[in-house]
Amino acid sequence: MKKQPNIIALNKVNKSFPLAIGGTQQVLFDITFTIASGEFVSIMGPSGSGKSTCMNIIGALDSATSGTYELYGKDITTMSADDLATIRNEYIGFVFQNFNLLPKRTIIDNVMLPLMYRGITIDDRIRRAREMLRLVGLEQFETYFPPQLSGGMKQRVAIARALAGNPKLILADEPTGSLDSKMGNEILRFFEKLNRDFGITIVMITHEFEIAQYSRRIIHIFDGRITYDGPVPKSETTLLNSEKRHKK
Amino acid sequence: MTIGDILKESWISISGNKLRSFLTVLGIIIGVMAVVIMVAVGETVQKSITDQFSSLGTNTIVVRASAARSGGVRMGNKQTLTITDADQIKRLSDVTFVSPAQMGNSQVIYGNKNWSTMILGVSPDYAAIQDIDVEHGTFFDENAVKNAATYAVIGPDTAIELGLPENPVGEIIRIQNMPFVIVGVMKARGDSAFGSQDDMVIIPITTLKKRLQGSKFPDAVTMIALKIYNDSDNNVVIEQITSLLRQRHRLKDTDEDDFIITDMKQIMETMNTVTGYLKLLLIAIAAVSLLVGSIGIMNMMLTSVAERTREIGIRKAIGARENVIIIQFLSESVMISFIGSMIGLVLGVGLSQGVGRFILHYNVPFSIWPVILSVSVAVVVGLASGVMPAIKAAKLNPIDSLRYE
Numbered sequence: 275m276k277k278q279p280n281i282i283a284l285n286k287v288n289k290s291f292p293l294a295i296g297g298t299q300q301v302l303f304d305i306t307f308t309i310a311s312g313e314f315v316s317i318m319g320p321s322g323s324g325k326s327t328c329m330n331i332i333g334a335l336d337s338a339t340s341g342t343y344e345l346y347g348k349d350i351t352t353m354s355a356d357d358l359a360t361i362r363n364e365y366i367g368f369v370f371q372n373f374n375l376l377p378k379r380t381i382i383d384n385v386m387l388p389l390m391y392r393g394i395t396i397d398d399r400i401r402r403a404r405e406m407l408r409l410v411g412l413e414q415f416e417t418y419f420p421p422q423l424s425g426g427m428k429q430r431v432a433i434a435r436a437l438a439g440n441p442k443l444i445l446a447d448e449p450t451g452s453l454d455s456k457m458g459n460e461i462l463r464f465f466e467k468l469n470r471d472f473g474i475t476i477v478m479i480t481h482e483f484e485i486a487q488y489s490r491r492i493i494h495i496f497d498g499r500i501t502y503d504g505p506v507p508k509s510e511t512t513l514l515n516s517e518k519r520h521k522k
Numbered sequence: 523m524t525i526g527d528i529l530k531e532s533w534i535s536i537s538g539n540k541l542r543s544f545l546t547v548l549g550i551i552i553g554v555m556a557v558v559i560m561v562a563v564g565e566t567v568q569k570s571i572t573d574q575f576s577s578l579g580t581n582t583i584v585v586r587a588s589a590a591r592s593g594g595v596r597m598g599n600k601q602t603l604t605i606t607d608a609d610q611i612k613r614l615s616d617v618t619f620v621s622p623a624q625m626g627n628s629q630v631i632y633g634n635k636n637w638s639t640m641i642l643g644v645s646p647d648y649a650a651i652q653d654i655d656v657e658h659g660t661f662f663d664e665n666a667v668k669n670a671a672t673y674a675v676i677g678p679d680t681a682i683e684l685g686l687p688e689n690p691v692g693e694i695i696r697i698q699n700m701p702f703v704i705v706g707v708m709k710a711r712g713d714s715a716f717g718s719q720d721d722m723v724i725i726p727i728t729t730l731k732k733r734l735q736g737s738k739f740p741d742a743v744t745m746i747a748l749k750i751y752n753d754s755d756n757n758v759v760i761e762q763i764t765s766l767l768r769q770r771h772r773l774k775d776t777d778e779d780d781f782i783i784t785d786m787k788q789i790m791e792t793m794n795t796v797t798g799y800l801k802l803l804l805i806a807i808a809a810v811s812l813l814v815g816s817i818g819i820m821n822m823m824l825t826s827v828a829e830r831t832r833e834i835g836i837r838k839a840i841g842a843r844e845n846v847i848i849i850q851f852l853s854e855s856v857m858i859s860f861i862g863s864m865i866g867l868v869l870g871v872g873l874s875q876g877v878g879r880f881i882l883h884y885n886v887p888f889s890i891w892p893v894i895l896s897v898s899v900a901v902v903v904g905l906a907s908g909v910m911p912a913i914k915a916a917k918l919n920p921i922d923s924l925r926y927e
Contacts, residue, residue: 335839335920356843363841374836374924378538390527391841435840 280344281443281475282309282332287341289327289498301327303498305341311442314469314476316486316506318513319495326447328495329479333366333445334358346442363391367436367444371451373428375420381431382407382416388439406434410464426457433464437474444468446478450485462488483510496520523846532854535826543858546815546822550862551869553812554899558870558892560808564801565887566878571797575790582651583756584784585611585746585763601742602780605727607770608645608746614762616754621648622727622743626735630723631696632684639680640722641697643730644747651749654724659691659706662726666705670728674702678710679721697723698734756785815862816903823855823911827918834915835923844916851915855908856901863900867893 289302301324309315319325330336331343334350335358342351350361367388368374375384385403394402407413410430420428429449436444446465450458466488468474480486487506494502494513501516536543587603605622612620621644628641648654649661654675662673674695681690686704693704702725711719731740750759760783767781827834834847870892878886 330921333839335924356845359838359841359843362839368839370924374832374839376833376836378534387837388840390523391837391843391846393523396524396526439841 278310278312280308281311281346282307282477283342283344284308284331284338285342285344287328287331287338287343289324289331289336290339300339301498302331302338305495305498305500307493307500307503309475309477311475312469312473313491314465314478314489315491315493316478316480316489317493317495318480318483318486320481323495324498325479325481325495329445329447329477332477333368334361359391363388363439365441365443367439367441369429369432369436369444369446369449371448373420373425373432373452375428375431375435377420379419380416381412381418381420381423384420384431385435385438387435392439402438403434406438407431409437410434424457425453426460429453429457429461430464433461437468441474443475443477446476448479448481450480458485483513523849528849528853529857531850532857535830535850535854536857539826542822542825546818547858547862547865549815549818550812550859550900550903551815551866553808553815554863554866554896555870555873556808556811557805557895557899558867559874560804561801561889561892561895562870562874562878562886564797564804565889566884568794568797568801569887570884571793572790575786575793580787580790581750581752581754581756582786583748583750583759583763584786585748585767586782586784587742587744588780588782601739602771603743603746603767604741605743606741607767608743608748610766610770611746611748611763614759614766616750616759616762618749618751619647619650620746620748621645621651623648623745623747624727624730624743625745626730628697628734630680630684632686632693635683635685637680637683639677639683641730641734642722642724643727643734643743644724645727647749648724648747651747654711655709656706657709658689659704661706661724667726667728670732671726672700672702672729672733673705673726675706675708675724676704677708677718677720677722679718680723681707683721695723697725700733756787760785812899812903816859816907819855819858819903820907820910822858823851823908824914826854827851827911827915830915831918831923831926834918835920835926838918838920839924847916848912851912852905852908855911856904859904859907860897860900863896863903867896 284305284307287302287305288300290298290300292298305328317325317328327336331338334345338351342349344350345361346365350358353361376387379387382400382403385406386399389399389402404413404416407416410433412427412430412434415423415427420431423431444465450461453461462485465476465478469476476489478486478489486492490506491504492502492506492513493500494516496517497520499520501520502513507513585603587601603622608620608622611617624643626641627638629636629638645667646661646663654661656675657678661675662671665671666673676690676695684695686693690704690707694701695704696702708720727743728740731737750756763783764779768779771780773780837847871888874886875888878884
């Protein structure tokens with residue numbers, strides 16, 4: 275099988291936050307990995323491990339304190355806030371745990387939002403948004419408002435919004451965290467479908483091994499360091515052992 | 523993002539909290555309405571005064587008798603002006619009409635009705651100086667003055683008060699038991715800054731002095747009114763009159779003038795300046811309420827930014843640049859301000875015109891500049907009150923915003 279080009283390349287990325295009492299706290303240490311186009315990767319780790327910070331950097335929502343981050347071959351480490359906004363709009367689709375839909379905008383308006391910021395004409399926006407709502411099975415709900423929908427439907431709207439801009443990368447932060455297991459599995463199967471049928475790269479943040487099993491690769495972070503990076507193991511023990519090795 | 527998108531987004535945000543938006547808009551409505559009404563009041567006062575002075579004529583000069591002073595000591599009474607002074611002033615090349623004048627109050631009787639009014643003694647030139655038109659009959663002539671004839675020209679209000687027929691020319695009225703023949707009735711002129719112009723009886727100056735007042739000094743008058751040519755310089759004529767009267771009154775260099783010259787043009791300019799300041803003062807007071815209204819917008823926008831922190835985070839996460847966020851919040855504040863200004867303008871103009879026409883029965887001048895002011899206010903107040911919240915919103919960190927509960 276032909277090797278796909280890397281779309282994400284982190285090299286010795288460190289991240290520190292200033293503390294209110296003075297000084298800094300480092301939360302990521304020399305994070306180095308690449309993700310190739312078409313992969314379905316889970317970034318796993320317990321609470322406070324630094325996985326969300328890692329996702330923020332990958333999603334161009336935050337910048338590394340040191341090290342480099344290349345997205346689609348562009349070094350975005352030192353880009354301005356506005357340039358990062360453009361990168362997010364053009365390359366990345368976000369799916370959040372708590373959906374992050376605008377409650378006072380209709381479903382179709384929510385889906386069209388990233389297209390509006392890209393300067394696409396209203397007719398094209400509507401056409402594309404309807405296409406995405408059809409893909410997630412919510413075409414008949416386009417005039418509804420988010421509070422009128424169930425959790426699972428809201429997450430499908432969020433996925434439609436993430437896909438509207440035709441990104442090659444979906445970043446999902448605990449996408450099933452606010453859903454029951456049935457709805458959660460439905461969403462994860464949809465991610466599988468997107469990855470398999472449309473070749474969309476999916477990077478998913480989760481702390482649950484069962485959820486990470488839907489992906490084909492796990493990057494395990496513990497105490498701000500990568501302790502495991504490889505195919506999904508048969509059991510979580512492998513990941514826990516990697517944590518123990520790091521502690522030693 | 524198109525202008526249509528910006529307007530739609532702004533409208534959704536504003537209409538999302540109707541009561542708060544309404545109260546904020548109300549502040550601007552009251553502010554703009556107050557400014558528009560105050561401008562209308564100021565302009566009405568200014569126009570009213572200008573109209574009254576214009577009707578008197580800016581080329582009208584009035585000389586009044588004043589007590590003579592020498593070395594700061596008051597000398598004699600105020601009988602310093604004479605009919606002869608008036609005749610001499612008329613010889614000045616810039617002067618077109620001159621009339622000595624003296625006024626008093628008296629009962630006027632017609633049949634079984636009597637009415638207390640002003641009796642004004644003048645010469646025929648007075649009609650030209652004051653632009654008096656006669657509705658019925660004529661104004662008396664120089665012969666009437668020369669002969670101290672008992673002729674009277676009466677005001678239309680006086681005619682009504684005395685119950686005179688519609689055309690009373692030839693009717694006899696009695697003033698201090700002396701019969702006067704009505705030779706003319708003035709056209710109605712309305713009120714002036716100095717009272718009614720339609721309630722008076724005008725008689726020859728000589729008749730007033732000699733017959734009615736029986737004065738020891740029949741030549742003395744309290745006032746001389748004159749009109750100069752339109753292209754004449756008021757100041758030059760005033761200097762000529764001053765020089766002539768000082769010479770005639772044999773005043774020494776050290777003596778102060780025993781007369782006061784009042785120039786209508788100067789008075790009108792002074793009144794215009796005063797009413798201009800009055801107008802500014804009224805606008806300044808009204809502008810305070812506008813300022814309060816704009817603070818209301820800023821307060822609402824700051825609250826809105828705080829409430830919508832998460833929304834701002836979502837928008838930034840999916841690609842909104844800082845300037846887009848700034849434009850969105852600025853357009854919201856400008857929209858609020860614009861809506862308020864337009865409603866305030868309509869209410870302000872409507873109220874000032876309505877009250878003026880239907881209650882005060884006065885034609886309130888419509889000025890274009892409240893409209894310009896309102897649109898400018900809408901933009902300036904909207905931008906000024908929205909800029910700080912907008913920048914605050916644009917500078918929010920997307921990660922912190924997304925975590926905001």
